[in-house]
Amino acid sequence: MQVIPLRRPWTWAASVLVVLIAAGVAWSVATNPAFGWPVVAEYLFHEQILAGLIRTLELTVTAMLLGLVLGTALAIMRLSDNKLLSTLSWLYIWFFRSVPVLVQLIFWYNFGALYAHITLAIPWGPVLYSASTNSVITPLTAALAGLGLAQAAYTAEVIRAGILSVPSGQTRAAKALGMGPATIFIRIVFPQAMRVIIPPVGNEVISMVKGTSLVSVIAMADLLYTAQLIYARTYETIPLLIVASLWYLAVVSILSIAQHALERHYGRGA
């Protein structure tokens, strides 16, 4: 006997409606001359735009690495039995999550106004290193400090949650086999914590790609700021913002694919 699943005519009708609306929007976007598609095409691979794109990628990768390394250290400190270490970590996270990143960027950029010289010395002893603050804290280092230090505070909480998600029986089993603390963390706890860590960190990376545009306040020519500089000159605001958006779309798409691959890698056995 033939088995007929329940028919859902309204689902079909709704689908057709949605497709029609989408087609209408696409048609209007493609044909409205105000979008300036020829201008978009002209600037999409413009030298200045590509330089801005590379600056954005550099900042994202470096600030994110700083955030991950420092964040892991903060997470381990926060989970430590040592009250001083865990309190220090808590204070760090509290401070850097509370102050807006924009303020942090401007603060680091103007660090020279607070301390004119940076000196590394043994107290009451010889000076090992000294330089004027303005030569150490360039716009690039200020941007990395502002973005990376704040990112570490967020990443630390994600990593801490990941580590806590691994059942204590795993550590017990590893200890019973004679493994030392470092081996247990690297081989047993961390790979399992990664399953919990990757999705939110993926989100953070994607936020960072766009968050780097904040560095325009300290006059760094990232992707968005470059687009703004160009349209300030040519008044082609919308097309240049579309150029920037297309690049953000491309970068985030590639990152999403990478995240999916990482999730599969660490999801093995699940």
Add this chain to the structure above:
Amino acid sequence: MTEPMVRIRGLRKSFGTKEVLCGIDMDVQAGSVMCIIGPSGSGKSTLLSCINHLERIDGGRMWVGGELVGYRERAGKLYELPERKVAKMRARIGMVFQQFNLFPHMTALQNIIEAPIRVKRQPPAEARAKAMVLLERVGLADRAAAFPSQLSGGQQQRVAIARALAMEPQLMLFDEPTSALDPELVGEVLAVMRDLAATGMTMMVVTHELSFAREVGDDLVFMADGLIMERGSPRTVLANPREPRTREFLSRVL
């Protein structure tokens, strides 16, 4: 009499204000099987965890293979050993857990070779060859590439036993190895343990499987409220318990 494999004297352990082990004395001879029974909360599992120093102790002393566990004795005081030295000692004591605790991100084979490679620095090829022999022994040679999530509870526990044996321990601790298993899977795990006992492995088994204790055990201990209430040969204790607490427990379990 030769030095026992495990010697425990006056062992005390508290969690907060609750004392869970209130002075335990015990000897386990090399090559023998010691079974430990008792109601839940009697301190059986904690006792096993103290033997490989997964738990700190609050009093007494323990020796495994003649070596003091977890501490160094000097001028009448016990100083806890650094983690590295404790790890060395643990490497010689195998442990099997109620919840298996296999590493879920590794295959059965990887679970077994991990500690021999990382801790004993065995060459991977050698570790793999030895692991395959062990898998053969627990009847799972064809499941080497399976992840724990693809194995039944009984199969997981057999892999866990093989994982512990891969470190070539002088003592095996079993913490209720069949309590988390479906009834029809208990037999295959007990069979592996029976074979292991027959090879002369020294074993301490916390269990509710009284028939296993009767057939395989050389000694039996009944624990309640952090104390050893009764001890003797399994047949005698199970057939003719002297203590009322033992009798009451056995009447509820049987």
